Amino acid sequence: MNYLKRAWYSVSRRKGKSFILFTVVFVLGNVIAGAIAIQQSTGNVEKKMKQQLGATVSAEMDIDKLMEEGDGTASFTGPAPLKEETIKQIGSSSYVKDYDYSYSGYLTVDKFKTYQMKNDNVSVNGDIASLNLKGSNRSEAADFKNKKIKLVEGRLVSKDEIKNGKAVAVISKKVADENGLGIGDQMVIDTKMVSQNADGTSESQEALKHSIEIVGLFEPITLDKKKSDEKKGGIQQQFLEMDQFNTIYMSNKLVRSINQQEIEKGKELDPDAYKDEEVQQQITPIYNLKSPDDVEAFKEEMTALLPEGYKATASTDEFDKVGGSVQKLSTISGYVVILSIIASLLIISLVVVLFMRDRKHEWGIYLSLGERRKHIMQQVVLELLFISLVAMCLSLITGNMLGKLISESLVASDALTELQQAAGNQLFISGSSSLGASLSTEDVINNYQVKFSLSYIVTFLISGISTVLLSAILPLTYVMRLNPKKIMM
Amino acid sequence: MTILKAKNIYYFYQDGDQKRIILNDTSVSFEKGQFYTILGDSGSGKTTFLSLISALDEPKSGEILYQGTDIQTIGYGKYRRDDVSIIFQNYNLVPYLTALENVLVAMTITDNSLPKNHQEVAYNLLDYIGINKNKADRVVTQLSGGEQQRVAIARALSTNVDIILADEPTGNLDQEMEQEIVNIFKDLAVTHNKCVIVVTHSKEIAQQSDKTFFLKQGELVHYE
Numbered sequence: 106m107n108y109l110k111r112a113w114y115s116v117s118r119r120k121g122k123s124f125i126l127f128t129v130v131f132v133l134g135n136v137i138a139g140a141i142a143i144q145q146s147t148g149n150v151e152k153k154m155k156q157q158l159g160a161t162v163s164a165e166m167d168i169d170k171l172m173e174e175g176d177g178t179a180s181f182t183g184p185a186p187l188k189e190e191t192i193k194q195i196g197s198s199s200y201v202k203d204y205d206y207s208y209s210g211y212l213t214v215d216k217f218k219t220y221q222m223k224n225d226n227v228s229v230n231g232d233i234a235s236l237n238l239k240g241s242n243r244s245e246a247a248d249f250k251n252k253k254i255k256l257v258e259g260r261l262v263s264k265d266e267i268k269n270g271k272a273v274a275v276i277s278k279k280v281a282d283e284n285g286l287g288i289g290d291q292m293v294i295d296t297k298m299v300s301q302n303a304d305g306t307s308e309s310q311e312a313l314k315h316s317i318e319i320v321g322l323f324e325p326i327t328l329d330k331k332k333s334d335e336k337k338g339g340i341q342q343q344f345l346e347m348d349q350f351n352t353i354y355m356s357n358k359l360v361r362s363i364n365q366q367e368i369e370k371g372k373e374l375d376p377d378a379y380k381d382e383e384v385q386q387q388i389t390p391i392y393n394l395k396s397p398d399d400v401e402a403f404k405e406e407m408t409a410l411l412p413e414g415y416k417a418t419a420s421t422d423e424f425d426k427v428g429g430s431v432q433k434l435s436t437i438s439g440y441v442v443i444l445s446i447i448a449s450l451l452i453i454s455l456v457v458v459l460f461m462r463d464r465k466h467e468w469g470i471y472l473s474l475g476e477r478r479k480h481i482m483q484q485v486v487l488e489l490l491f492i493s494l495v496a497m498c499l500s501l502i503t504g505n506m507l508g509k510l511i512s513e514s515l516v517a518s519d520a521l522t523e524l525q526q527a528a529g530n531q532l533f534i535s536g537s538s539s540l541g542a543s544l545s546t547e548d549v550i551n552n553y554q555v556k557f558s559l560s561y562i563v564t565f566l567i568s569g570i571s572t573v574l575l576s577a578i579l580p581l582t583y584v585m586r587l588n589p590k591k592i593m594m
Numbered sequence: 595m596t597i598l599k600a601k602n603i604y605y606f607y608q609d610g611d612q613k614r615i616i617l618n619d620t621s622v623s624f625e626k627g628q629f630y631t632i633l634g635d636s637g638s639g640k641t642t643f644l645s646l647i648s649a650l651d652e653p654k655s656g657e658i659l660y661q662g663t664d665i666q667t668i669g670y671g672k673y674r675r676d677d678v679s680i681i682f683q684n685y686n687l688v689p690y691l692t693a694l695e696n697v698l699v700a701m702t703i704t705d706n707s708l709p710k711n712h713q714e715v716a717y718n719l720l721d722y723i724g725i726n727k728n729k730a731d732r733v734v735t736q737l738s739g740g741e742q743q744r745v746a747i748a749r750a751l752s753t754n755v756d757i758i759l760a761d762e763p764t765g766n767l768d769q770e771m772e773q774e775i776v777n778i779f780k781d782l783a784v785t786h787n788k789c790v791i792v793v794t795h796s797k798e799i800a801q802q803s804d805k806t807f808f809l810k811q812g813e814l815v816h817y818e
Contacts (some may be wrong), residue, residue: 106698471703474673474703475703594650
């Protein structure tokens with residue numbers, strides 16, 4: 106009849122007391138388990154989404170900051186373009202696996218048909234149609250690599266064509282269809298110069314004709330995914346869509362050459378407007394990192410090297426924009442875990458101390474028989490563990506269900522919808538990222554799952570057992586102070 | 595042969611600013627195979643004396659020697675575990691255990707060498723004391739007062755110690771039961787060569803013991 110057997114008999118024969126302790130541990134265990142389940146799920150969704158978004162970091166103009174400096178208006182003087190040396194210096198970081206940089210251009214077109222958004226209520230830039238040029242030093246441009254777009258016909262721009270700056274490009278299938286063009290055709294992009302008059306009207310003059318061979322056609326991937334958003338008629342989504350369809354992918358050399366021609370033509374047609382215009386080439390670097398875990402550290406390193414007016418933008422930033430609700434849930438559940446552990450420590454300690462006082466006669470008997478205090482303590486801990494383990498195993502299941510229920514009701518609540526809208530607005534202001542990553546709150550919520558994982562079980566059992574063991578400290582000090590004479594005589 | 599010796603024991607209770615002296619330089623010896631009783635008025639310190647020789651408390655000065663060694667040197671816990679057993683007036687059994695299990699608890703705690711078949715030994719002891727197997731398997735709260743005291747005696751015997759101490763062991767029992775318990779004590783001393791020391795207020799029990807001490811004003815005196 107050692108202390109192990111005594112502990113077992115005490116638990117199994119003093120059913121009322123065991124049930125009370127079981128209920129206390131079970132209820133508190135549910136709170137802890139639920140909070141851990143939510144916290145782990147939020148952590149998992151963040152990790153999963155960031156893995157999906159990839160470890161890509163870019164340098165972009167800090168539009169928010171520039172607008173702030175320009176008194177909230179969009180009329181600001183942009184910062185000087187990034188220098189290739191700066192891009193290469195950043196690219197030498199140990200976090201970087203490889204990097205590319207992209208020259209970009211913007212062409213206002215005349216007869217060449219562009220893709221226009223379907224919303225009749227919104228007019229984009231009046232009647233001005235435009236195309237975006239995106240250059241690359243690699244055959245597989247970042248948008249292809251990051252699976253923002255996919256090649257549906259033809260091929261990518263070859264290495265030799267990139268090296269020589271040959272006039273070949275990959276355009277969207279939609280724009281090709283609009284203009285009745287196909288693979289191997291020469292598209293002629295006729296640009297125009299638009300100048301504003303004092304009375305608010307605008308005048309346009311024909312500028313240049315750029316003849317470029319179409320070698321491939323692409324279709325967006327991420328936009329396909331958002332059909333549900335499109336149905337809702339989100340203007341923001343349609344802007345992004347239009348931006349993407351009207352993008353032409355070519356070599357950096359070709360973009361630079363077109364930009365140069367356009368500026369020179371501008372100077373020729375409208376010397377006043379272009380008198381201060383330098384041939385400035387906007388470059389956007391794209392760094393692929395070795396691991397998504399390095400993103401924050403690399404961003405910090407990169408920000409220090411970037412000139413004023415630029416900021417480091419990571420593909421994973423999209424999650425931070427739209428995943429606010431999940432992160433908030435993670436923070437709240439973290440607090441709940443800590444508070445419930447503290448509450449459990451206090452409540453279990455008090456309950457056990459009360460039960461111990463009830464049994465002081467029993468402890469006195471053991472001490473008068475010469476039992477070692479450590480064995481009495483072990484009996485107390487074992488009894489607590491027997492009951493707690495059963496309660497915790499049950500609350501492992503019910504707590505997970507509780508976490509699921511709470512998460513679902515929170516996700517369905519208005520609070521999250523508001524957050525979703527706020528995130529959407531932010532995205533609208535920022536425009537589409539050069540990294541191509543596009544994510545909605547819906548994606549985050551769809552990926553959010555409260556799972557019954559091994560790490561959940563281990564985390565809960567470790568924190569649960571530790572809490573129970575810590576809560577035994579106070580009762581054990583009671584055993585230490587027991588005086589058998591006072592109890593027995 | 596002296597098995598237990600109290601030497602110059604001094605003990606007092608602090609009552610506010612006043613000291614209430616219970617034992618004043620008291621010395622007494624106990625031998626194996628003898629049945630002792632200690633008499634005294636209420637509050638004279640009988641139970642205190644018992645708590646000192648059972649190592650539940652320690653004297654302010656003086657020493658208690660077991661087989662010539664101070665029990666403080668032996669260690670109070672070890673002394674209680676291996677050398678002495680105590681029987682209380684209110685039985686003090688673990689309420690959720692059976693009679694058999696209560697005996698087995700003591701047998702597990704002691705470091706004394708006992709026969710390996712603990713359960714059989716415990717059943718035999720209980721049977722010797724008057725608790726049959728059927729009652730031995732009952733939870734102790736289902737037994738009468740007399741039966742519970744028998745279980746307490748069986749528990750005291752189970753550890754095979756030399757000294758059995760009892761504090762008013764028949765205080766809650768009727769006269770018939772009291773006599774049965776006294777007979778057991780006498781048998782333990784005579785047949786099993788134990789040193790049995792019983793604190794009591796009953797002169798009837800004292801008359802049946804081999805030697806009686808009377809505790810008065812802090813002195814233990816031989817009582818004829």
